[in-house]
Amino acid sequence: MQLISLGTQYAITSLIILGREPVGTAMSAADLAKSLESPSTYLSQILAKLNKPGIVGSRRGLNGGVYLRKKPEKIRLIDIIEAIDGSSFFETCFLGIKGCGDIEPCPFHEKWGEHKSCILFWLEETTLQNLCDDVTDSWILDRMKFDRKGVS
Amino acid sequence: MQLISLGTQYAITSLIILGREPVGTAMSAADLAKSLESPSTYLSQILAKLNKPGIVGSRRGLNGGVYLRKKPEKIRLIDIIEAIDGSSFFETCFLGIKGCGDIEPCPFHEKWGEHKSCILFWLEETTLQNLCDDVTDSWILDRMKFDRKGVS
DNA sequence: TTAATATCTAATATGCGAATTAGAATATAG
DNA sequence: CTATATTCTAATTCGCATATTAGATATTAA
Numbered sequence: 001m002q003l004i005s006l007g008t009q010y011a012i013t014s015l016i017i018l019g020r021e022p023v024g025t026a027m028s029a030a031d032l033a034k035s036l037e038s039p040s041t042y043l044s045q046i047l048a049k050l051n052k053p054g055i056v057g058s059r060r061g062l063n064g065g066v067y068l069r070k071k072p073e074k075i076r077l078i079d080i081i082e083a084i085d086g087s088s089f090f091e092t093c094f095l096g097i098k099g100c101g102d103i104e105p106c107p108f109h110e111k112w113g114e115h116k117s118c119i120l121f122w123l124e125e126t127t128l129q130n131l132c133d134d135v136t137d138s139w140i141l142d143r144m145k146f147d148r149k150g151v152s
Numbered sequence: 153m154q155l156i157s158l159g160t161q162y163a164i165t166s167l168i169i170l171g172r173e174p175v176g177t178a179m180s181a182a183d184l185a186k187s188l189e190s191p192s193t194y195l196s197q198i199l200a201k202l203n204k205p206g207i208v209g210s211r212r213g214l215n216g217g218v219y220l221r222k223k224p225e226k227i228r229l230i231d232i233i234e235a236i237d238g239s240s241f242f243e244t245c246f247l248g249i250k251g252c253g254d255i256e257p258c259p260f261h262e263k264w265g266e267h268k269s270c271i272l273f274w275l276e277e278t279t280l281q282n283l284c285d286d287v288t289d290s291w292i293l294d295r296m297k298f299d300r301k302g303v304s
Numbered sequence: 305t306t307a308a309t310a311t312c313t314a315a316t317a318t319g320c321g322a323a324t325t326a327g328a329a330t331a332t333a334g
Numbered sequence: 335c336t337a338t339a340t341t342c343t344a345a346t347t348c349g350c351a352t353a354t355t356a357g358a359t360a361t362t363a364a
Contacts, residue, residue, distance in 0.1 A: 212342080213333095218341090
């Protein structure tokens with residue numbers, strides 16, 4: 001059991017790597033995938049889902065790749081999660097009872113609602129910038145497995 | 153995405169129904185399954201997992217079934233969840249980074265840890281008795297789809 | 305214009321939890 | 335003892351999220 005899917009985990013880690021470069025810097029899905037040890041075309045598909053909400057853009061061809069379209073402080077964690085997983089986690093009943101709601105609540109409705117709100121608030125206020133700030137250089141270097149051009 | 157599995161949802165609802173009867177009252181998995189609209193042998197397997205931790209016992213044969221072995225106020229929600237789903241939710245990293253921990257934390261480690269602790273505390277202090285108390289008669293009747301012997 | 309590099313798209317495969325099924329074992333009532 | 339009700343066990347099937355693959359399309363550098 002996980003709150004977010006594997007695909008979203010890949011996406012967030014990719015964006016943390018991307019977010020440490022100047023906005024607009026492109027990285028290929030293949031390079032990012034090498035870092036994450038994930039299949040590159042699969043990562044490509046995942047990152048493409050961040051295109052519609054305007055989080056990233058992409059360029060085909062030589063020196064192309066995926067790049068941020070917003071400043072990291074404008075990208076909220078919840079936006080990334082919703083783009084890929086949707087918002088089902090925040091909408092479903094703890095007991096899986098259909099029809100559960102304020103009118104006919106299951107015995108978990110109120111308390112579980114509080115917990116969900118608490119998590120939701122956190123995901124809304126946390127930005128990619130916060131994540132990039134929290135990450136140590138050694139942590140990120142451990143995950144930069146590709147050869148960066150121009151970096152010895 | 154869900155915090156608990158479908159099987160655990162079935163188990164909790166079954167126990168709520170059982171918990172409203174005197175301790176020791178047996179109900180067949182088939183009857184309970186009718187209430188939950190779940191396959192009965194599947195429910196049987198799920199409820200069997202509550203046997204080892206001493207939450208329920210079972211009797212084969214005519215008038216047999218599954219019965220509570222503890223008072224509802226002694227059965228904690230967390231015990232039910234761990235018996236079926238295990239405790240992976242409370243042990244895994246938000247980002248799925250292996251090696252994530254206090255020593256080499258991922259950028260979510262601390263905050264996510266707080267949220268998990270908060271939920272864990274709730275699941276530890278909530279008992280089956282609490283759930284049975286919170287449930288309204290009409291709610292439970294909606295879920296009692298089988299013919300109860302001796303009840304008109 | 306050509307070769308190399310990438311994304312994009314869609315179809316397919318894989319793996320795992322969920323669900324089903326069939327039959328064996330056990331208990332009870334009469 | 336027999337018929338019936340029930341759990342127990344293990345094998346199988348199903349469905350979906352995850353992952354892979356192949357080919358089309360686009361871009362750039364030279």
